[in-house]
Amino acid sequence: MKFKKNLYLYTFLFFVLWIIIFLNLKPITNFLIFDLIGLKAETHLGESIWFFVYEVPKVLLLLVLIVFGVGIVRSYFSPEKTRKTLEGKPLFVGNILASLLGIVTPFCSCSAIPLFLGFVEAGIPIGVTFSFLIAAPMVNEIALVLLLGLFGWKVALIYLVTGLLIAIFSGWIIGKLKMEKYVADWVYGVKSNREIIEEAKLPFTKRIESGYQVVKEIVGKIWVYILIGIAVGAGVHGYVPDNYLASLLGDQNWYSVPLAILIGIPLYSNAAGIIPIVSVLIEKGVSLGTALAFMMSVIALSLPEIIILKKVLKWPFIVTFVLIVAFGIITVGYLFNFIM
C-alpha cells in the first residue's frame, strides 16, 4: 500500500507543520484578533477572546503530539503484561512498580473493574492493585505534558513525583490495613480463564499507525472538554481581576487546601479539561499547592469513579480509600504552599 510506504514521510511532514504552527501561534493570534477583527488588547473582551483563540490551538497541538507519542509507547504495554510483572512482587516494591506501570499501561476508567478483578484473581495484593488504580488516572501523560507546556518543567516534575508518592503510599497503607475483608464477597469467587491473546511482535510502522489511531480516539473524545475548560478559563482570565481569589484560596489561608479538595471531588473532568482552569486559578492568585491539590482531587477522587468502585468494594474500603488519598493530596498541597 502506498500509504504505508509513505508513513514515515507523512509523519515527518506532520512534525514540521506542527513546529511551524506552534512557534507562530502568538503572532497569528495577534494578527487575527487585534489587526483583523480590531479588538483592543486592554479590554476585558479583547483579553478573553485572545486567550481563547490562543490557548485552544496551543493545547490541542500539545495534546496531539503527546497522545501520539504515548500511543506508540503504550503499544509496548498491556494490562496483561503489567499483571504478569506484578505477580508475586513483595508489598513495597510491588507498590512502586504498580505506580510506575500505572503511567504507561493503557487504562480507561471504564475498564477499572475488570482490571481490578483480573489483578485480584491473579493474587496481586489489594494494596499493590490500588497503587496502580490511583496512579493510572492521576499521573498521566496528558496531565504531565500540559503542565510542562503551561507552567514549565518544575511544576510538571513536582506533579509527577508527588503523584507517584501518593499512589505508592496510599496503596501501601491500604495493604497494611488489611482491607481485603471489605472487598465485595463475590469478587473472590471470580474465576477467569487465563488464556491471553498471543500478541505478535508489531513492526514499528504498525506502532506509528497505532499512535495515529489513539490520537483520533482520544482527541476526538476530549476536545469538547478542552474547549469548555478553556472557555471558562478565558472568561475568568478577562473579567476577574488578578489576585481576586488570593484572599479565599491563597496560601495565607490554612483551609484553602482542604477546601480545594472538597470542591474537586464532585467535579469530574479529565486532565486536559482541568488544566486550563488551573492555570487561570494560579494567575488569579491561587497558590500553586492549592491549585495542584484541586487538580489532583478532580482527577483522582471523583464521584463517578467512587460509584464504579462501589460495585466491588464495601463502604468502609471506599471511605478509607478516599480519606487516604485526600490526606496525601492535602500533604502535597501544604508542602508546596510552604516551599514555593
Place this chain on the structure above:
Amino acid sequence: MEIKILGTGCSKCKNLEKATLQAIQELSIEASVIKVEDIVEIMQYGVMQTPGLVINGKVVLTGKLPSNPKLKELILTNQ
C-alpha cells in the same frame, strides 16, 4: 456462528456492538450477536479491558474498537 460482545456499558462497547452488527450484515453471514454485560461472566473470559470480542467462544480482541475491514477479517478468520 456465535459472537459475543463483552462490555459493561461504556461507549466503546456500544460502538463495537453496532460495528459488529454492521460487519456481519455487510458480509451477509449468519451469526447471533449477544451482548454480555454481567461482569462475572465477562471475567470468565479473562478479559481485563473492555470491550471484548468473543467469536465462537474465543477471545479475539480486547480494549479496542477495530476498523470495519479489521473487524471483518477477524470475523472471517474465526468463523
